[in-house]
Amino acid sequence: MAEPVTAGSEDLVLAGLTKKYGDFAAVDALDLTVPSGSFFALLGPSGCGKTTTLRMVAGLEVPTAGTVTLAGEDITRLKPYRRPVNTVFQSYALFPHLTIRDNVAFGPRRKGVSKREAAAEVNRMLDLVELGEYAGRKPAQLSGGQQQRVALARALINHPQVLLLDEPLGALDLKLRRQMQLELKRIQIDVGLTFIHVTHDQEEAMTMADTVAVMNQGRIEQMGAPEELYDLPRTTFVANFLGRSNLVAGSVTGTAGEEVSVQLDGGTVTAPVERAATAEGKVWVGVRPEKVHLKPAGDPAGGRGNELRDAVVSDVSFAGVSTEYVVRLPSGQELMVFEQNHTSQRRLHSGDRVDLTWAPEHTFLLDAAQDASAGTQFDDE
């Protein structure tokens, strides 16, 4: 798989990139390095500045400040038609007056490729996206999924150094979207180009990308491999936006060797020091719902290191492979717990008294100054 190469000279580098509309910064001093050849996802809620960022890379928007560098060359002020970058637009933007064939041939023809060569290349591209027999049609005569593939072919045929995809799957229904995700990933591996895929769907970003950058309010919150981001979020926004998290208020009591101890309402928990975004004062103690295990209250067996005692199950919902519990702590805060449905395991019911337990190495500590609910309001998008 296209694992990001070590900081190469072919990379796309955004430095201090800013776009202001009046006083409002749509993109705010963004620093980002996209390794060449990677499938890179830019993930963030609607309105966080993803499209604006892409448009500045494509040359369709002039940055207020900062630079865009591609393969060592500063392209910040270059006209869009002089950049080795192509875009798959959010709305596809296919030329309605041209056939599919002419749409796809548009780029090569403008670059001076002969009619005959362009035609051969177009056929190859249309075969790649499995639209060979639609070459003579107009865009309006194709379905949404087909139009999306034409837009992809029209961009890919130019072999850009960077392909920008602005929520290309947004308009498709769920089933087609999953199918196109796989297809896009396959094509990216085939052609080996750098893809920057913009999406507000965290599942899409995690399944497709080698590297995910989580964006919020014009800035990058955190960047890394999907598993890395999921395993160790560094901000409350990432913890909530990428999957779900339980965040409980606590204060650090001390660090012993590799372990940070935190005093909570219902006891003391520990976390590895490298999983602490901050290791002093007030913190949010975080743990993913599926990492937490429920056991009968007071049962000494089955503890995993960190424990919160005397909680009550307040809601149970069965979700096939797992059961999702909502558990109320003595403090009144409610946490989520996802238990795998092993046949041997006893199902719990609303009102049951339980203890929560999880391993210290699944615990992470975040700065208490951040809003614990940041990123949650976008859950159902």
Add this chain to the structure above:
Amino acid sequence: MKASMRTAGDWIARHLVLMIGLLVLLYMLTPVFVVVLMSFNQPAGRNTYTFDGFTLDNWTNLCEPYQLCSSVGLSLEIGLLATLVATLLGTLMAFAMVRHRFRGRAAANVFIFLPMATPEIVLGSSLLALFVSSGLAGKLGFWTIFVAHVMFCLSFVVVTVKARLAGMDPRLEQAAADLYANEWQTFWRVSFPLVFPGILAAALLSFSLSFDDFIITNLNAGQEVTFPMFVWGANTKGIPMQINVIGTMMFAIALIVVVVGEFGSRRRGRAVL
């Protein structure tokens, strides 16, 4: 008996919209039919408004009435030239106003409507005052008519092209730029073909406005006589039948232009590669 009445009622109900549509069309086209019919009229006496007999004389002796053909020629010349200039300027203005942000854009949008909203008689007389005060009193003629016609056609062109352009996704032009088309190629390959129906409509509208105009032209024509002015003058002594021939021809030409334009814009899409 009852059943047949019900089916008749159903039939009327089902075709009501169609019938109303046909009646409206009939209403709109009746004057045109009258013109076509009268172009073959051989009037028996001084009353030229009744159909007395069929003849082709009006068609074969088209230029017989004094000044008829010269006035048509003048109107055609001015119409074509004014259309060309107004369509060109108006299209550029429409692009500027839809695709670019500049100071005074909102004001320009309002001012563009003024010539359309102002009564023609006011426009015509104020133009005349302007020409005279600029020392052109003795030089009224072809060029003053031309200037006047470009002036009042311009608004219609801008408004027509703007409407078409506003309905066009600016991302299409951005996609063209993203696909290596420079400004010139983007305009000719994407913007122009997509806006063309609007430009054509604007040109047709301009021509018919110019060809048709009487009030403003009459005030600013000096010694020149355009076709509407000729008809107005002829009306006092009895309209020659040849005028209906001109009318029929104009109608036929308009019809052909519209039909050809429609087919042309459909075909153009296929031959861009």
